[in-house]
Amino acid sequence: MGRLTTHVLDTAHGCPGTNIYLELYRVDDRTNCIAHTRTNSDGRCEKPLLEGDAFVPGVYELLFKVGDYYREKGIAFSEPAFLDEIVLRFGIANSDDHYHVPLLVSPYSYSTYRGS
Template sequence: MGRLTTHVLDTAHGLPGAGMRVELYRLGAERVLVAEARTNADGRCDRPLLEGAALVAATYELDFHAGDYFAARGLVLPQPRFLDVVTLRFGISDPAQHYHVPLLVSPYAYSTYRGS
């Protein structure tokens, strides 16, 4: 059974990105919200964002609310924030596989990759 998971690493502080709001959208004729979560103390969501029959081949976007996360940690950032909501667009071609989409983020940079 396939599943989609994520986690956040706060590279500015060298810690898991705990408490970050994450939204998952499926793209098609419209952008449809299909899951919402908040990362736990390990920077992971407590359960997969999608799994089983809910995971279908499609293009998706993950919105990570990084600006709010860093503000909640007490960082004073210029307004408007350089990074606020980090949106990652990716495709799922085989819903039977495990897709892991992590975010490594600081107030001024981010990276991602397809994890295992």
């Protein structure tokens, strides 16, 4: 059975991105958030964002509120923050696969990849 997972790594501090609020949207219905959660102390979500019958092929977006995370850590940057909300758009082609979409982030850069 396929599923969608994510985690956040704070590359500026060499630690997990904890307590980061994130939302998941299906792009054909952008106005409705289909999942939302916060990362745990390991920078991961407690359960998959999508699985079972809800895990269907399509285009999705993950929105990470990283500006709030860095503000809570006391990182000083000008407002508005250079990276406040990060949106990752990706496709799910096979509902039997595990799609893992990590976010590596700092106050001024980010990257992602399809993990395992």
